[in-house]
Amino acid sequence: MIDVGEVTHDSADGVRIDMVSAERLDGMATMEKIRMVLDAVHEGNIVILEAGLAPDEESKLIEVTMSEIDPDGFSGIEIETYPKSSSDPSLIDRLVGGSSTSKLTVIGPANRIETLHKDESLISALVSRQ
Secondary structure, rough: OOOOOOOOHHHHHHHOOOEEOHHHHHOOOOOHHHHHHHHHHHHEEHHHOOOOOHHHHHHHHHHHHHHOOOOOOOOOOEEEEEEEOOOOOHHHHEEEEOOOOOEEEEEEEOOEEEEEEEOOOOOEEEEOOO
């Protein structure tokens, strides 16, 4: 996965997507992850987390988001998680006899991202420019 970091672009050029590696998330405390995600979403960016968030971190993200909603500004987040199916282990997991709990999480501004379809193998979303 790509670790984007602090890249800035003019939002008139399109939608910025920050893909955050599992390694970067591993070194962060819960509130650091939440601030990183919300700061990016406040700017209108889409954030993709390679490792996703733990259930308690997702709950805290939603709690903090609710406290920051402003009718004249920030409208909240849209969050979708694509969990890896435990019934279909990856090739690496089968070779080494382990199992992975990895998942992918997509987070974006509620007023810019609309989930069109979600199932166990696909998240399809429509992202508007504003």
